[in-house]
Amino acid sequence: MLRRRNFLKASLAAGGGLLLTATLRGPAGAATLGTAGPDAVALNAYVRIAPSGQVTITAKNPEIGQGVKMMLPMLIAEELDVAWADVQIEQADLDARYPGQVAGGSTATPLNWLPMRQVGAAGRQMLIAAAAAQWGVPAHDCATEPGKVVHPASGRSLTYGALASQAAAIPVPDLAKLPLKDPKSFRIIGQPTRNIDVPRIVTGQPMFGIDVSVPGMLYAVFQKCDVHGGKLVSSNVAAIRGLPGVRAAFEVKGGADLRGLLDGVAVVADSWWEANRARQQLDIIWDEGDITGQSSESFAATAARLAKGKPESSIRRDGDVAAGFAKAAHVIEAAYHYPFLSHINLEPQNCTAHYADGRMEIWAPTQNPAPGSKLVAATLGIPESAIKVHMTRVGGGFGRRLSNDYMVEAAWIAKVVGAPVKLVWTREDDMRHDFYRPAGYHFFKGGVDANGRLIALSDHFVTFSQDGAIAASADMGPTEFPARMIDHLDYGVSMIPLRAPTGPLRAPRSNGLGFAFQSFLDELAHTAGRDPVQFALDILGPPRLLPDPPGPRVGPGFHTGRMRGVIELVAEKSGWGKTKLPKGTGMGLAYYFSHLGYFAEVVQATVDAEGAIVVDKVWVAGDIGSQIINPLNAEHQAQGAALDGIGTALGQGLHVRDGKIVQGNFDTVLPLRMRQSPPVEVHFRVTEFPPTGLGEPALPPALPALANAIFAATGKRIRSLPLKDQDLSATA
Amino acid sequence: MIRLSLVATVLASLLSVAAARAEDATARGEYLARAGDCVACHSVPGGKAFAGGLKMATPVGTIATTNITPDPETGIGRYTLDDFDRALRRGVARDGHHLYPAMPYPSYAVMADDDVRALYDYFMHAVPPVRQANLPSDIPSHLSPRWPLAVWNALFAPSPGFTPNPGHDARWNRGAYLVEGLGHCGACHTPRGWAWQEKSFGAGDPAFLAGANLDDWSASNLRRNVATGLGTWSEADIIAFLKTGHNTHASAYGSMSEVIANSTSYLTDDDLAAIAAYLVSLPATQAETPWRYDPATATALQSGHADAPGARLYAGSCQACHRETGAAAPPYVPPLAGNPTVLDADPASLINVVLNGTAPLVAKGRPDAYRMPQFRAQLTNRQVAEIVTFMRASWGNQAPAVTADEVAAIRKRTEPSTDRIVPLRMR
Amino acid sequence: MQYVIEVNGTARRVDVDGETPLLWVLRDKLDLKGTKFGCGAAQCGACTVHMDGQPIRACQTPIASVGTARITTIEAIGQTPVGQHVQAAWIELDVPQCGYCQAGQIMSATALLTHTPAPTDHDINDAMSGNLCRCATYTRIRAAIKRAADLGRT
Known part of the structure; x- marks a missing residue:
C-alpha cells in the first residue's frame, strides 16, 4: 500500500565485502503517519557481507527500548535470506543517507516494513545474479538458502561470502519490481528473537549516552531557571570558580525558544560530583517573568470557569446535540481531569560533546538526532556539515528525547570550554525541565436513549495554549472516538495560557483523552444499565472503515470491525461477565485506537477497606495487522x-x-514498582492489514480500564488522576 | 575578692572575645544577628532579608513576623537605641504595644548592653531598608488585646541582664550567655507551661532544654540523658553538629536545619566550644539505660528473613541507605541505631522525617551531600507506623511503639519538605 | 583524601572527598560504568551494588563509609554461580527493554537468590520493589528470577 520509487547503489565496501546502499524516496504516506517533513530525501541501508559469510546489518533508528535495533535488521535479513545467527547488527550514527532516523509515533514498522525488506531482497537478487554469472545459468534457475545461492538443477551452491565481491559489481535491481517472500516462508520475521544487546546489558558494558567516555573529558552541569524560560539577572558564578575540582563556571545567555538553549549557569569540573556540588552553591537571581495564574489550583479554577461558558472554538459538530439530549432517556454530566506528566526516562538527560578544529562531535541518547544537529548548528553558528552525531543506546525515550535541549547545552558548554564535556542532568533537572504531557480538563455531557444506546455526546475540552497557539500535544482531533458513530455530537475547546513547555509523551494525546473518554463512556454504560462490552459494540456498529476527513493529519481511517475484534477477544480471554468476583474486586474495560493499533484491555483490581488498590491482572488484546515481526x-x-x-x-x-514544577524525584512521582505490578496477558488478533507499530498503542486503554475496574469494585467513579491522590477508603 | 575578680575576668573576657572577633561594630552586629538567628523568623524564603512576613503558629492564632529593616515607614527606621533595646530585651515595641513572646525577648533579655548596641548599629546601618508593610496577624479578637502580655511578662519573663556563674569558667559562661540568650535554644528545646511560657530559662532548672514538642517536631533533650539526650555526645560531637548539621550520632532536620544554616554554622570555633562546654554540663533529667547495640536485627535482615512487623518494609524502603545494621554512614547519612531522635519517647520527629523527608541542610552556603527523601506518597499510615515501630525496637533501641493514628495526625498537619536549596540571603 | 577500597576483588586507590558517593567513584574514577545513575536519592535502585553481599545504593554510600567492605558491581556479579544464573535467565527470557535499570535489578535479584534460593512472589516483591523499571519489564524480571532459581537447583 505504500508506493515508493527506489533504486539501489552498490559498491565495494572498504573491507572487500558487498556494500548495499538503498536509496529510496520517502513513503508518500509519511506525513499522514505523524512524522515530520516532506518526502525524505535518501535512505541508505548498509549490508556488509564478509568473506566468512558474516553479515553486518546497520540499524538506522534510535534504540530506546522499543526493539527497533532488532526489528529493522530482521526485515533486511529475512529477504536477504541469511541465517540470523550469522547476522551482526551495527547502530548507525546520524547520517543523511538514512531517512527517518527517529523513534516516535510507533512509525518504524509501518514506514519500514516494505523498504527494509526491499533492501534485503535487492541484495539477495544481486547475489543470485553473481552466482548465475559464475555458473553460466539463468538467474531464475537459481534460488537461495540461508547464506548461500543454490542451483537446484546441478546441485551447485556458493556462499554469500564467496559471492559478495562479484555481487557488489552487479547493477542494482528496480526495487519496485523485486519479488518479496511469501509470509508463509518467513524464517526470521515472526520468530521470537532475542535482543542481541542483552548479554552486554546484563554484564554492565557501557552502551548508554551517560556511559560515553572521551579522553580528556570534563563533566558539566547546567542550572536553569525553574520557571521555564526565566532570564538570568545575576549570579555568584565567580565564587563558584574557586571550588574544588571546578575547571570553568560561566553564565550562558540563551534564547526565547523553550526547546533550545536557555539562560543558565554552567559548571564544569574534573568529576560530575564536583561539578554538581559546586553548582549547589550557586546563588542566582532570576527574572522569572509573569507567573500569574501558573499554578495547579489556578488552572483548575480557570477550567471550571471556562466550562460555564461556550467553548472558544469548535472541534466537531454533528447533528443537534441539544435535540439529542432532549430525546435521551438519561443524561449525565461529568468533569474529568488528568495532570501534567514528566517522561522520567530512567537515564537522566545527558550528552557528550567535543569541539575541536571547527568540528563538533556529539554523543547523545536522542530519539531524534537530525533536529538536534540542526539546533546545534543554528545556535552555535557552525555548519551542519561540521557536526557529527553518534547515537548511543537510549535509557528510555517516551517522547522526551524528541527534543534535543540537552544536546545544544552540551555543545555550547563544550565549545566554550574547548575540551570534551559530558553534561549530565540530575533527576530534579529532568523533572523540572521537561516537555510535559499537558494536563487536561473535560466537561462531558452524554445522553442514552430508552434502549440504552448512546445518542448524544458533548465535550468541552479545556486545554492549554502557549504563546497564543495550542500547546504541543495539547490538542484533540475531530475524529476522537466515538465521533463518526454518534448522531448528535459536539466537541469544543477552550485554552488556558501556560508557561511550561509541553510535548509528546508515549501515546501523545491518547494517553489523556483515552482516560477521559473511556471513563465517561463506562459511566454512560452503567447509567444505561448496559454491560460495557455490549455498549461498546453498539457504538461501533457493523464492521466498516470510517475514512478520515481531509486535513493535515489525515490517516488511514478507523475500522470498526478491527475494534470489535479486539473487544470481543479481550472479553473472551478475561472471562468478562463470566467470572464471579469477590466483594471489593471488579473488572473494567477500555479500548482505544492510536498509532494505527487497535487495543482493548480489561483490568481486574481490588480495593481494600483502607483504600489501597491492588491491580490483580491485566488482559490486553491488540490488532496491529497481519504480521507480528518479533513476537x-x-x-x-x-x-x-x-x-x-x-x-x-x-x-x-x-x-x-508559582510557575515551577513542585516534584523533583521518585519520592513524589511514583513509577510502578514490582510490588504493584500485576501479571499481563497479551493476545494479538492477526488481520489482513499491513503491520503497524507497538511502542505506544497498548498504553492508552490501561488507565481507563483500571479506573473502570475501581468503579466496578467500589462504586466510586474515578474522574481525576493520579489515584494516589484519591481517598478510596471505605469511610471516604 | 577572689570571687569578684573572677566575675571581672569573665566579663572582661566576654567583652574582649567579642571585641577581638569583630573589626567594627556592624560586623560584630552581623555576627550577633547570626547568633540570634534573627533572619530565620524575620524573612521568608525568596524574600528580602529581615523584611518579615513569616507566619508563625501560636496557641492563640497565627502571627506574622515583622519588618525589622531600617525602613522608617514599615520597618524599624525610627527606632532609637532605647526603643530597639526595649523591643529586644523586654518585648515592648516603639508604640508601646507588647510583642507576642514568639519573639524570644525573654531569652534576649540576658544580652549585654554592648551587644544590644552592636546589633542596633548593624540593623540601622548595614541592613538595607525594605519597604514592606507588616501582615496582620489572625488572632481572634477576644484574644487579641495585648495587655495580658504585660501580666505574662511579669509572671514569666526573666529580668534582664546576664550574671556570670562564678562556679564555672569563662568558656562555660560564654556558652551560657549564647545558649540562654541570643541562641534562644530553649524556645524550642525547653518544655512550655500552661501559658505557653518556657518552663525555665537557665541551667539551674532541670526543665531547661529537656526537650519539647513544637509543630509536630520533637525538639531533642539537650541534657546528659544517655539514651534520649546528648549523654553520649562529646563536646566535639556537639561542635560538629552545630557547624555542619551532622555528626556520628545524628543529623539535623526540621527547623534545626535552618538554625544551622542561618546561625550556628557561622559561629566561631570558640563560641561553638563554649556552647558545647555549657551543654555537657547540664545533668540528665533521669537515669536511663544506656543504649547498647544488639546485632540480632542486622543478622535477621541479612538473612532476608526478618519477620518482625515493619522489617520487610524497612528492608524495602530504608535499608539501602540506613543499612541492615542501622548504622548507616555517619556523618553523611545518620544512623538509626542509638540515635536520640529514634529513642525519643515522643516519636513526632521520626514520623515527621519519614513522612516528609528533610530539606537540604546548608552549612555556610554549602548544602549537605545527602538528603532524606519523603515517603508520604509511598507508604500508608499503617506502614509508616510499622516501620517507625520497627526502628524503635531494633539494634538495641528501646522506644515505645507508634500507632497509625499518630502517623495520620502528623500527616494531616504537616507538609512535605522541599529538595530545593533556598538561600536566605542576609547580604 | 586517599581511599583504598576493594572493588570486584581488587584493591583500588582513589583520591576524592570523603563525601563522594561510591556511585561516582565507580563510574567516573574507576571506569565501571555498569552501575547507573538514576535518581541520586536511593529511590530508583539503578545504582545497586553489593557491599559484603548486601545490596546497597551506591548513590547514597559516601566513599568514606566503605572502609574494608567488599564491593561487587555488575561487572563482576557473573563470577558467582547465582550471578551467572541470573544473567543467563535474563538473556533467556529477554528481560530488558531500554536496559538502563537492569544492572541494578540483577544486583538486587542476585542478593535475593543468595539468601533465598527459592523465592515466593512475596519475597520477590519485597526484594525488588526498590528497583524501578521505567519500561515496566516487571513481568519478565519476576519470571527470570524464578528461572534463575530453577537454574540454581539443577
Whole structure:
C-alpha cells in the first residue's frame, strides 16, 4: 500500500565485502503517519557481507527500548535470506543517507516494513545474479538458502561470502519490481528473537549516552531557571570558580525558544560530583517573568470557569446535540481531569560533546538526532556539515528525547570550554525541565436513549495554549472516538495560557483523552444499565472503515470491525461477565485506537477497606495487522505499555506552583514498582492489514480500564488522576 | 575578692572575645544577628532579608513576623537605641504595644548592653531598608488585646541582664550567655507551661532544654540523658553538629536545619566550644539505660528473613541507605541505631522525617551531600507506623511503639519538605 | 583524601572527598560504568551494588563509609554461580527493554537468590520493589528470577 520509487547503489565496501546502499524516496504516506517533513530525501541501508559469510546489518533508528535495533535488521535479513545467527547488527550514527532516523509515533514498522525488506531482497537478487554469472545459468534457475545461492538443477551452491565481491559489481535491481517472500516462508520475521544487546546489558558494558567516555573529558552541569524560560539577572558564578575540582563556571545567555538553549549557569569540573556540588552553591537571581495564574489550583479554577461558558472554538459538530439530549432517556454530566506528566526516562538527560578544529562531535541518547544537529548548528553558528552525531543506546525515550535541549547545552558548554564535556542532568533537572504531557480538563455531557444506546455526546475540552497557539500535544482531533458513530455530537475547546513547555509523551494525546473518554463512556454504560462490552459494540456498529476527513493529519481511517475484534477477544480471554468476583474486586474495560493499533484491555483490581488498590491482572488484546515481526518483543512491548499506563494512573502527576514544577524525584512521582505490578496477558488478533507499530498503542486503554475496574469494585467513579491522590477508603 | 575578680575576668573576657572577633561594630552586629538567628523568623524564603512576613503558629492564632529593616515607614527606621533595646530585651515595641513572646525577648533579655548596641548599629546601618508593610496577624479578637502580655511578662519573663556563674569558667559562661540568650535554644528545646511560657530559662532548672514538642517536631533533650539526650555526645560531637548539621550520632532536620544554616554554622570555633562546654554540663533529667547495640536485627535482615512487623518494609524502603545494621554512614547519612531522635519517647520527629523527608541542610552556603527523601506518597499510615515501630525496637533501641493514628495526625498537619536549596540571603 | 577500597576483588586507590558517593567513584574514577545513575536519592535502585553481599545504593554510600567492605558491581556479579544464573535467565527470557535499570535489578535479584534460593512472589516483591523499571519489564524480571532459581537447583 505504500508506493515508493527506489533504486539501489552498490559498491565495494572498504573491507572487500558487498556494500548495499538503498536509496529510496520517502513513503508518500509519511506525513499522514505523524512524522515530520516532506518526502525524505535518501535512505541508505548498509549490508556488509564478509568473506566468512558474516553479515553486518546497520540499524538506522534510535534504540530506546522499543526493539527497533532488532526489528529493522530482521526485515533486511529475512529477504536477504541469511541465517540470523550469522547476522551482526551495527547502530548507525546520524547520517543523511538514512531517512527517518527517529523513534516516535510507533512509525518504524509501518514506514519500514516494505523498504527494509526491499533492501534485503535487492541484495539477495544481486547475489543470485553473481552466482548465475559464475555458473553460466539463468538467474531464475537459481534460488537461495540461508547464506548461500543454490542451483537446484546441478546441485551447485556458493556462499554469500564467496559471492559478495562479484555481487557488489552487479547493477542494482528496480526495487519496485523485486519479488518479496511469501509470509508463509518467513524464517526470521515472526520468530521470537532475542535482543542481541542483552548479554552486554546484563554484564554492565557501557552502551548508554551517560556511559560515553572521551579522553580528556570534563563533566558539566547546567542550572536553569525553574520557571521555564526565566532570564538570568545575576549570579555568584565567580565564587563558584574557586571550588574544588571546578575547571570553568560561566553564565550562558540563551534564547526565547523553550526547546533550545536557555539562560543558565554552567559548571564544569574534573568529576560530575564536583561539578554538581559546586553548582549547589550557586546563588542566582532570576527574572522569572509573569507567573500569574501558573499554578495547579489556578488552572483548575480557570477550567471550571471556562466550562460555564461556550467553548472558544469548535472541534466537531454533528447533528443537534441539544435535540439529542432532549430525546435521551438519561443524561449525565461529568468533569474529568488528568495532570501534567514528566517522561522520567530512567537515564537522566545527558550528552557528550567535543569541539575541536571547527568540528563538533556529539554523543547523545536522542530519539531524534537530525533536529538536534540542526539546533546545534543554528545556535552555535557552525555548519551542519561540521557536526557529527553518534547515537548511543537510549535509557528510555517516551517522547522526551524528541527534543534535543540537552544536546545544544552540551555543545555550547563544550565549545566554550574547548575540551570534551559530558553534561549530565540530575533527576530534579529532568523533572523540572521537561516537555510535559499537558494536563487536561473535560466537561462531558452524554445522553442514552430508552434502549440504552448512546445518542448524544458533548465535550468541552479545556486545554492549554502557549504563546497564543495550542500547546504541543495539547490538542484533540475531530475524529476522537466515538465521533463518526454518534448522531448528535459536539466537541469544543477552550485554552488556558501556560508557561511550561509541553510535548509528546508515549501515546501523545491518547494517553489523556483515552482516560477521559473511556471513563465517561463506562459511566454512560452503567447509567444505561448496559454491560460495557455490549455498549461498546453498539457504538461501533457493523464492521466498516470510517475514512478520515481531509486535513493535515489525515490517516488511514478507523475500522470498526478491527475494534470489535479486539473487544470481543479481550472479553473472551478475561472471562468478562463470566467470572464471579469477590466483594471489593471488579473488572473494567477500555479500548482505544492510536498509532494505527487497535487495543482493548480489561483490568481486574481490588480495593481494600483502607483504600489501597491492588491491580490483580491485566488482559490486553491488540490488532496491529497481519504480521507480528518479533513476537518475543511484541508481547513485552504490550506488557510494558499497559503497565506504564497502570503506573501512570496510580502514582504520577505533577503539581505546578508559582510557575515551577513542585516534584523533583521518585519520592513524589511514583513509577510502578514490582510490588504493584500485576501479571499481563497479551493476545494479538492477526488481520489482513499491513503491520503497524507497538511502542505506544497498548498504553492508552490501561488507565481507563483500571479506573473502570475501581468503579466496578467500589462504586466510586474515578474522574481525576493520579489515584494516589484519591481517598478510596471505605469511610471516604 | 577572689570571687569578684573572677566575675571581672569573665566579663572582661566576654567583652574582649567579642571585641577581638569583630573589626567594627556592624560586623560584630552581623555576627550577633547570626547568633540570634534573627533572619530565620524575620524573612521568608525568596524574600528580602529581615523584611518579615513569616507566619508563625501560636496557641492563640497565627502571627506574622515583622519588618525589622531600617525602613522608617514599615520597618524599624525610627527606632532609637532605647526603643530597639526595649523591643529586644523586654518585648515592648516603639508604640508601646507588647510583642507576642514568639519573639524570644525573654531569652534576649540576658544580652549585654554592648551587644544590644552592636546589633542596633548593624540593623540601622548595614541592613538595607525594605519597604514592606507588616501582615496582620489572625488572632481572634477576644484574644487579641495585648495587655495580658504585660501580666505574662511579669509572671514569666526573666529580668534582664546576664550574671556570670562564678562556679564555672569563662568558656562555660560564654556558652551560657549564647545558649540562654541570643541562641534562644530553649524556645524550642525547653518544655512550655500552661501559658505557653518556657518552663525555665537557665541551667539551674532541670526543665531547661529537656526537650519539647513544637509543630509536630520533637525538639531533642539537650541534657546528659544517655539514651534520649546528648549523654553520649562529646563536646566535639556537639561542635560538629552545630557547624555542619551532622555528626556520628545524628543529623539535623526540621527547623534545626535552618538554625544551622542561618546561625550556628557561622559561629566561631570558640563560641561553638563554649556552647558545647555549657551543654555537657547540664545533668540528665533521669537515669536511663544506656543504649547498647544488639546485632540480632542486622543478622535477621541479612538473612532476608526478618519477620518482625515493619522489617520487610524497612528492608524495602530504608535499608539501602540506613543499612541492615542501622548504622548507616555517619556523618553523611545518620544512623538509626542509638540515635536520640529514634529513642525519643515522643516519636513526632521520626514520623515527621519519614513522612516528609528533610530539606537540604546548608552549612555556610554549602548544602549537605545527602538528603532524606519523603515517603508520604509511598507508604500508608499503617506502614509508616510499622516501620517507625520497627526502628524503635531494633539494634538495641528501646522506644515505645507508634500507632497509625499518630502517623495520620502528623500527616494531616504537616507538609512535605522541599529538595530545593533556598538561600536566605542576609547580604 | 586517599581511599583504598576493594572493588570486584581488587584493591583500588582513589583520591576524592570523603563525601563522594561510591556511585561516582565507580563510574567516573574507576571506569565501571555498569552501575547507573538514576535518581541520586536511593529511590530508583539503578545504582545497586553489593557491599559484603548486601545490596546497597551506591548513590547514597559516601566513599568514606566503605572502609574494608567488599564491593561487587555488575561487572563482576557473573563470577558467582547465582550471578551467572541470573544473567543467563535474563538473556533467556529477554528481560530488558531500554536496559538502563537492569544492572541494578540483577544486583538486587542476585542478593535475593543468595539468601533465598527459592523465592515466593512475596519475597520477590519485597526484594525488588526498590528497583524501578521505567519500561515496566516487571513481568519478565519476576519470571527470570524464578528461572534463575530453577537454574540454581539443577
